[in-house]
Amino acid sequence: MQDVKSFFESFYKFKDKRNQNAFILKHCTVKSVKRHRPKNSKYTPKSSQTTYFVYSATLKKRLLVCQTFFLNVLQIKKYRVQTIMKEYFETGTLLNEKRGGDRVSHKNMEKKRAVMSFIEKLHCEEPHYCRGNTKRLYLSAELSINKLYRLYNSQVESELKVKPSYFRNIFNRNYNLGFGSPRTDVCSVCLQFTEKMKTETRVNIRNDLIVMQRIHKLKAKAFFGFVKEEKPDLLTLSFDCEKNLPLPKTPDQSAYYSRQINLFNFTIVQGSSKSKLDSSNVFAYCWSENLFPKASNQISSAIYHRLQNTNLTGIKTVRLIADGCAGQNKNSTVLGMCAKWLSETPQVKSLELIFPIVGHSFIPPDRVFARIEKEIRKREIMANPEEYHEIIKNFATVIKLGDDCKVYHWKDAVGTNLKPVGRWHFQFKSCKRYELKRSKKEGNVLVKGMVHYKHDDCAFK
Template sequence: MSEYFKAGALLKEKRGGDHVSHKHAHKKKAIMDFISKLNCEEPHYCRGKTKRYYLPAELSINKLWLMYNNSQTDNLKVKKSYFRNTFNQNYNLGFGSPRTDVCSTCLQFSEKIKIEKDNNVRNKLLINQRIHKLKANAFFGYVKEEQSDLLTLSFDCQKNLCLPKTPDQSAYYSRQVNLFNFTIVQGSSKSKLEPSNVFAYCWVENSFPKASNQIASALYHRLQNTELDGIKTVRLIADGCAGQNKNTTVLAMCTKWLAEAPRHVKTLEIIFPIVGHSFIPPDRVFAQLEKEIRKREIIANPDEYYNIIKDFGQVITLGESCKVFNWKDEAARVMKPVGRWHFQFKNAKRYILKRSKKEGNVLIKGNIHYKHDDGVFKNVNLPGRLSINLQPAEISPTNKISESKASDVRKLLINHYGDNWHTIERLNFFVPLISDPSDEMQMMTTQNTETIEDVMCEPQEEITSMLI
């Protein structure tokens, strides 16, 4: 109280609190100086503005602590716990994983720049590397773009899902039935991934192959069943796989749909990325799916895959909920061969479609660059053929797989479930796909007999030389 009357303030409480950290401030500063000199990288699939950076995968906190202590004098060395607390509390750093799908062009530039000694050549490499990355960023600008009158659909195929999925080691050497997942995501890369805007078109290889007809049919179904009120531009984004996405089959389907679309839809764009830089929203869906699939030891039929996919999107089965049409043959009947088009089909990164003044027809323009409009709209149909006249025939699903694959799947099922595998209800999917074993044995016996006869017809000298 006497201190209060003298100074006008109460005494400062000295009991408790931190009386130690200031003694080690010089050590903390030395640690932070050491960490700040480390080379950090943004994640390979960096999305938007991120504040988290990653150190090389071969490092760890323990290794960093040893490196720090080895580089400091005794008065600045610290315990591992003190170094760990400083690292975790003051930095948002992680340790990356080795990259597996890096762009080949980017790697070539990096390696050439490292070993190049001529400054002029090295500067040219740096310029070309910069241009390459700017092109990749220009593509991602389209993926991120959001407008009230713009509808963006990005699509891709997941890696083949095997049936049956078992932990049996014999599965590694066995051919299996493939289930295909073609996913379409509605919205930009900034959109939240929900079942309402993720559409998984699934089918098994015994029904249809994975080809351009199936991709075009799924896209056509999605475009027809998407709300288009107030939409003036529809943008399709996919990787440049020629067998599935970047082909006349998909373009023909797009011209057909635009010719029939509501009049307020003015243009349709198809945009492909720079090779090696094709991370789009479906890849985020696939990452989540594969994480869940890894948790399942056994997946014995397509329905079990569908139940996993339903947690992330709407499952639409090709051949049932979505019809498959022969767009490829119909495109050849209506459209000119690619060699007669007015732009280089392979080199174009953007295709823009708009209606022609001629009712029922659509014009196409191909741009090689993302920002520069270097193409012109022209008709690519054969004389007298209109886009609206495309009438692809429906393709019926089959129920067959190759004999060699059927044999491998049968052996795998017998190894894992026993000779009576066909009595297990969970495996009913495979019963109609696999031929009778007795038929296979008869076929193998016939083949072996023919092989022996062929050998016996050879001259004795050649047989002797073969045995030797």
């Protein structure tokens, strides 16, 4: 009985009929009938004879059984076995399952090829707002699946026209395409090159524009190389200001059009662009407009506080990365603060400030801001700064400027101790990279500014 149960279970472990038919064929043999005896019968004489076997796990061999026993064990009809064996006897192949299945798609292959050819001719672009590599491409924001469907049906012959559901099914299942959003912060230099190349007919000038655009993009790529770089003796801090957060935030129309106080969030991220972002390496310095303005003194004080409260064991080089906003980041005030800190920190050999090509300034704090603003949009009312702080705490360590971090008058000190930038040995505004190091004379710091990312074009002074 154990062998019978095992044989039954082996048959029904297959859920589809084709595999069950193969199991039956494996345990049956068919051969031609050698001799036909004369009979008075209206039925055609059989041309083949089937022999039945059951596998015994105990004896490890097949045992010859009668048809009735075989059918009763598997709980099937004799016609199923006869049909399988007849097909095998006549053609030498396993019986195909003809019930169910797709009986329509092969009739519409011409329509499918026409729809796919139409979609593949569409002009697609890589995403503007995603800086990583992605396989998803985007069509114009003015298009939609329904518009594409109507456009397709309007230009093909009547026998190739399709229904909206058929077109949508092919579009969604066979292509990784989306519809982009209208761009709002495209690099003005890139846009200028693109528009000039559209109208330029002279080949030599057009080639010059292509080369200049290529150089511009390579410079942007070189900047992102600094953002990604990781070394054991390198500390990277990237920082930026989030857009102004209104206080209070209410749905009341009169409050919306009234004068509001802004809450400022200056975020510093410790690590490269590959680093995981959480409250252990993201620091948000927050203050409201009625306490301090958003100027170089506040930015310098926050950076100075972060540098003083960071573990610098084994660090030889500190790299600061930010956008080139002149009023906040790219100014002599921040550079003077860096010189002051470097002169007080003997274990650090050099400090770098790196600024991006205008229009290509995506850095790690921008990812933090996106997460914060996604949560803020869900709140209808934000009455006080503490409610903003509660949201920001989910993504960063909140530090209150003025309470947890002292604000210094860096601008006055720099104006007293440093020469005006117009008298420096490099053109301050055009530089993208600054490097500071201590001189042999105690208390002095040397500085140089470089226009290029990959090579030095200036000396320390």
